[in-house]
Amino acid sequence: MLNTILLTLAKSIDYDVLSSAKNKELETNEKWGLAEESEYFANKVKLYRQDKLNADEFRRFRLQNGAYGSRLNSEFSMIRIKVPGGDITPTQLEKVASLSESFSIGSAHVSTRQNIQLHWVQLEDVSEVFRGLAEVGLTSREACGNTIRNVMCSHFAGVCPNEPFDTTPYAKAIARFFLRNPICQNLPRKFKFNFSCCPEHGYVRIADVGLVPTVRDGVRGFRVYLGGGLGAASFIGHLLEEFTPESRLLSTSIATIRLYDRLGNRENLARNRMRYLVSEIGWEKFQGLLLKERILVEATISIPTRKSYDGFLNTGDLNNISISSTSTKSKITLPVINSNSGDTxxxxxxxxxxxxxxxxxxxxxxxxxxxxxxxxxxxxxxxxxxxxxxxxxxxxxxxxxxxxxxxxxxxxxxxxxxxxxGNGLGNPGANTIVSTVGCSGTTSCNLAITNSHRLAKEIQSKFLELNVDLDKDFVDSSIKISGCPNSCGQHEVATIGFYGGATRIGTSMVPIYTMLFAGSTGENGELGKAIMRVPAKKVLDVVLKIFEHFKKERTGNEKLNEWIYKISNGNGPGEIKNVDDMKNLLLPIIELPAFSTAPDFYKDYGTDTNFVAKTARGECAA
Amino acid sequence: MRCLSKSIKRKKNDVKVKVKVKSKIVNKRVKSKANPPSTPSLNFVCDIDTLRTLIKKNKVRVVDVRKRDEYLKGHIKTAASLPLAELLSNDDPESIINILNNLGISDDTLVVIYDDTFGALASRVAWSFKFVGHRNVALLEVTYDNWKKLGLEIERKSNKYSKVSHSIDIDYSIFADAEYIENAQNDTNKIIIDSRERLNFLTEHIPNSKNIPYTMLRSENSILRNPSELKRFIENRGIDLNNEIITYCGSVGTLSGLAFFALKTAGISNVKLYPKSFKEWKSLGKPKTEFKDANYWDLSAE
CATH class of the missing domain: 3.90.480.10 (Sulfite Reductase Hemoprotein;Domain 2)
Known part of the structure; x- marks a missing residue:
């Protein structure tokens, strides 16, 4: 008996010494990456280079593994690292840093779907990036291609005062269950899940499957929205049923994917997302088919399948830290520390x-x-x-x-x-209009027409210079910019959104943005309405003009997003009542001086040559 | 704790390097007539422990290529100072021989070179020594900064060595000029490597060159990754060990000097450096490939 105790004691001491728990970081994240996929990719690249693998087949394989072709240059790739639920550890971030330094451009890029992207990686080096990612549990597998893309989850999940429960473990279990799953390796097109934490935070109405957590009679569940999504044609998702208990989350997800896989359009690349299917056959019909499909799934799902999902869910739950939260019954607004001690x-x-x-x-x-x-x-x-x-x-x-x-x-x-x-990471303005969103645009994307990325940065710097962050009227408003109509910059859910295009003025081509008003996220999210077209170099002037009139005409403590919403619905409180008034106000501003006197207005940001709209085949639809 | 784990890692590397050194010595014995068997040989990169032993036995000339004032603030024990700028100001073979003579380096002196610029400056100097016919030269595997952080022996006194006379035996097999590059451009067995960072390469480069940025070559604790890793990178790129490779960079052959040594350690026998690099290429008005279809500079968060 004593021996056993001593032995146990010795073991535990041993363990402590070896694990050196104090110095070693807890491995808090799941392992998504597989080392062997790196070698496999390297071999495929060799076969492709030796003309033993045709270009289309290789392209599909490359995208399945998370490497996009770079803008007008097939020698290089963009690697999209999945960050399921947006959750990432310091060790993983350090690995991303060193991989970027070695194989990319020394910077990384956070995407609007919570991925982290490495740009301009030599195709032959992609496998080395994969190797490094797998070392820290990350993967880019199925980050592109016709697969289940990164599963998003509100960044407040687990800490949001208004959430009924933390949705992170569910988001991760869904991500884990579908990663490398044979049922979603060749869908008609890409497929996106977005989880929120509460009705306010989350992009649930613009995903193929959007989930808002809720509790009914003590049972956890979701309000599931289907068939939403942004793109050249955008749709807001439909509510499947009042309450989907958590026990039916997996079967509902599988049923949706099966139905889409079976009925989705595989012919017309431009119309093969699930939202088109829903819109073509009608929501009621889709809903009916789906509920039937779910019954079939539930009747036939195997115990091992069910168990593997439950296992993922439990691991996710265990990883969460538990700190007792102050219970909140009524909805409260996310409080911000209010400090009036000047503007240091x-x-x-x-x-x-x-x-x-x-x-x-x-x-x-x-x-x-x-x-x-x-x-x-x-x-x-x-x-x-x-x-x-x-x-x-x-x-x-x-x-x-x-x-x-x-x-x-x-x-x-x-x-x-x-x-x-001290390291350039302390800029203010995160929850205000200052934090401008911009997709990668012409910095790396084949589809882009304009340099949306640079424009977003220009706007942000200007706003910081003008101290826009100090003004509480701009809290909760946003500017989001895409370099083409395809919405990676999510311009349709911004207070003021822009998407890039090209037009001819006189004899010159000009980069131009279509401006949209009053888009929003959350469970009551709405799509923005197109207002007018604005030349790239006039976007800042137009935005500042809007600010000026907002300050003059808004009523009471109305914030910018509230004022813009009223105008887009024809209820402006001041002189500018509606969209037409707004257009009339802005028309004189968007007029360009003659090309001969001011050629710069005809060029895009970041380019000193005349503007040409160049694009190549997009790979989103590959 | 951190220090301990570092030294453990280092030891692991040392084992590999030592094994490699031994096998190289065997090769040398067979091939080389210049080195009597008793003289140890250095294989491109010298690990910390080997250098410390050599210093103790007084069997090495350590060369510090940082700026003079840096050298005066402290340097590796016994090191002589040769700021890179001094070598570059006059780098014709006779001047380099003169430098060797002044540093007291004779034909069979072992030379180990270090810098504080991830090995790039040291590489350029080491390459020059090789170019004029000095065989036994290696780069120290760490920078001065790392050496100091590891708490290894440093001193402040200026070291001078009595002048010797080094023979001259120019090795054109490791040298390329603009004309050579032009002829190599359409030769499938010759590969031109640009060692600058990716964005510089995308902006403009010598036509038909491939980009292996110098940032790919180093590891966390060493100026060069281990040879097997470098070899895998090269193989991924579809480069055969029998290919001839010519490296260049932006101006004076430092980054490409590091690439020269990286490729050598990876097992490529025929590597050449274009020391005048892209700066000269451009000044000669030679053609370059530019890529203007994307605004990649705007992705940089700098």
Whole structure:
């Protein structure tokens, strides 16, 4: 008996010494990557280079593994690293930093669907990036192609004061279940899941499957929205049923994918997302078919299948830290620390980048990036910061192309700011219109017509220069920019959205944006309405003119997004009543001077040559 | 703790390097008539422990290629100073021989070179020594900064060595000029490698060259990754070990000098450096490939 005790004791001591738990970071994230896929990819590249694999077949394989062709240059790829639920560890961020330095351009890029992208990687080096990613549990598998793309989850999930429960484990279990799953390796086209934490936070109406958590009679469940999505033609998702219990989440998901796989359009590339299927056969019919399909799925699902999903869900749950939260019955607004002590860089940051969690005493901190870009050295500093200050020792990517670090104690906030701001990561404005979203545009994408990426950065710098972040009227408003109509910049769910195009003025081609008003996210999200076209170099002037009139005409404490919403619905409180009034106001501003006197107005940002709209075959639909 | 794990890692590497050194010595014994068997040989990269032993036994000339004032603030024990700029100001073979003579380096002196610029400056100097016929030269596997952080022996006194007379035996097999590059451009067995960073390469490069940025070559703790890893990179690129490779970079052959040594350690026997690099190529008005169809610079978060 004594021996056994001693032995156990010895074992536990041994364990402590070997694991050196204090120095080693807990491996808090799941392993998504597989090392063997790297070698497999390297071999396929060789076969392709030796003309033993045809270009179309290789292209499909490449996309399935998460590598896009780069803009007008097939030698290079963009690698889209999946970040399921947006959840990422410091070790993973450090690996991304070193992979970018070695094989990419020394910067990484947070996408609007919570991925992290590495651009301009030599095709032959892609396998080395995969190898590195697998070492830290990451993968880019099925980040592109006709597959289940990165499963999004609200970055507030787990800390949101208005959430009924944390949806992160569900998002991750769904991601895990469908990754490499034979039923979704060759769908008619890509397929997207978005989870929210509450009715307010989340992009649930613009996904193939959007999920809002809810509890009924003590049972966890979701309001499931189907058939939404942004693109050249956008749709808002439909509510499947009042309540889908969590026990039916898997069968509902499988049924949706099976139905889409069977009925989806495989001929017309431009109309093969599920939202077109839903719109073509009508929602009632689709809904009826789906509910029947779900019964079939539930009747035939095997025990091992069911168990593997339950296993994923339980692991996800175990990974969560539990800090008792102050129970909130009624809906409260996410509080922001209100500090009126002037406008020092610290207080500016505190006001717009720090959010109180439901766990009392803990705060979440935004890192405001410029259109999602972050350098390798900044990633390393950021990783240190997470380790040092976050209790959960992880961060989340956000659809606004920022990061959120959570579980920080109030007294640590000054130190966090000091560390971040010393390295260019302390910009304010995260929850205001300052944090402009821009897809990669002509910096790397084949489909792009304009340099939306640079425009987003230009707007953000201008706003910071004008101290727009200090003005509370711009909280909760957003500007989102896409370089083409395909909506990667999510321009249709912005207060003011823009998508790029080209037009002829006189004898010159000009980069031009279509401006949209009053789009929004969340469970009541609406799509923006197109207002007018604005030449690229006039976008800033137009936005500032809108601000000027907003200040003059809004009533009471109306915020920009509220005012814009009224105007787009014909209820403007001042002189500008509706969209036509707005157009008339802006028309004189968008007029371009003659080409001979001001050729710069005819060029796009980041280019000193005349504008030409060049695109190549997109790979989204491959 | 951190230090401990580092030294463990280093030891692992050392084993590999030592094995490699031994096999190389065997090869050398067979091939080389210049080295009597008693002289140890260095194989491109010298690990920390080997250098420390050599210093103790007084069997090596250590060369510090950082700026003079950096050298005066502290340097590896016994090191002599040769700022890269001094070599570049006059890098015809006779001047380089003169430099060797002044550093007290004779034909069979082992030379180990280091810098604080991830090995790029050291590489350029080491290449020059090889070019004029000095066989036994290697790069130190770490930078001065790392050496210092590991708490290894440094000193502040200026070291001078008595002048010797080095023979001259120019090795044109490791040298390329613009004309050579032009002829190599359409030769499928010759591969031109641009060692600059990706965005510079995309902007403009020598037509038909491929980009292996210098940032691909280093590891966390060493100026060069281990040879097997480098070899895999090369194989991924479809480069055969029997291909001839010519490296170049932006201006004076530093980044491409590092690539020269990386490719050598990876097992490519025929590597040449174009020391005047892209700067000269452009000044000669030679054609270049530009890529203007994308605004990739705007992705950089710098």
């Amino acid at each position: 860089p610290y207080t500016r940051w505190l006001n717009t980048n720090v959010v109180a969690q439901k766990q009392s005493g803990y705060y979440s901190v935004y890192i405001t990036l410029g259109a999602g870009d972050i350098t390798s050295s900044q990633l390393r500093i950021f990783a240190e910061c997470i380790r040092e200050f976050s209790l959960e020792k992880k961060a989340r990517t956000t659809p606004q192309q920022n990061f959120l670090v959570r579980y920080i104690k109030a007294d640590q906030l000054p130190k966090v700011f000091q560390k971040l701001s």
